[in-house]
Amino acid sequence: MAKSSFKIEHDFEKRRAEAARIRAKYPDRIPVIVEKIKGNDIPNIDRRSEQQFDAKCSILYLVPADLTVGQFVYVIRKRIKLSAERAIFLFVDNVLPPTGAIMSTIYDEKKDEDGFLYVTYSGENTFDMGPGLKQLLLSEQSSNPTELRSRDQNSKFRRLCAKQGQ
Numbered sequence: 001m002a003k004s005s006f007k008i009e010h011d012f013e014k015r016r017a018e019a020a021r022i023r024a025k026y027p028d029r030i031p032v033i034v035e036k037i038k039g040n041d042i043p044n045i046d047r048r049s050e051q052q053f054d055a056k057c058s059i060l061y062l063v064p065a066d067l068t069v070g071q072f073v074y075v076i077r078k079r080i081k082l083s084a085e086r087a088i089f090l091f092v093d094n095v096l097p098p099t100g101a102i103m104s105t106i107y108d109e110k111k112d113e114d115g116f117l118y119v120t121y122s123g124e125n126t127f128d129m130g131p132g133l134k135q136l137l138l139s140e141q142s143s144n145p146t147e148l149r150s151r152d153q154n155s156k157f158r159r160l161c162a163k164q165g166q
Contacts, residue, residue, distance in 0.1 A: 004118050006033045006058035012114055019115025022062065029062040030107045032117045034076065042088065042123035045079045063103050070099035076121060091120045
């Protein structure tokens with residue numbers, strides 16, 4: 001993943017101090033930096049209502065600790081003014097977090113050394129068969145029998161659904 005523009009614009013000590021200040025002032029909030037993945041056609045976040053750190057699309061959200069990822073996706077969708085037929089995907093550390101996961105749990109597991117949680121977003125075209133997806137698919141190959149069995153079951157289920165026309 002490309003380095004966050006927020007990290008490029010602000011040195012580590014400044015970011016760490018800002019995250020610590022935010023956590024001290026708002027202990028029930030999670031400091032989240034949201035950035036659009038470059039190279040997709042999904043709109044930028046409407047910046048009028050959010051704190052903007054720089055001109056490169058880094059937006060700071062102070063997210064309630066008990067918010068789910070799905071609820072956070074809804075907040076982002078509203079800020080982008082995305083039509084209902086368009087999909088949006090949030091990534092934390094290049095991984096789609098479960099929509100039912102609590103943001104404080106994601107923060108505890110994935111926060112950066114500077115104290116911020118970095119989230120990127122993209123539209124549907126993220127999943128075309130580009131080099132990034134090929135690399136992701138190759139990295140998911142596993143020799144773990146449980147994972148392989150689960151993948152085989154999912155493949156069988158998809159084939160069965162396709163035969164039934166679902």
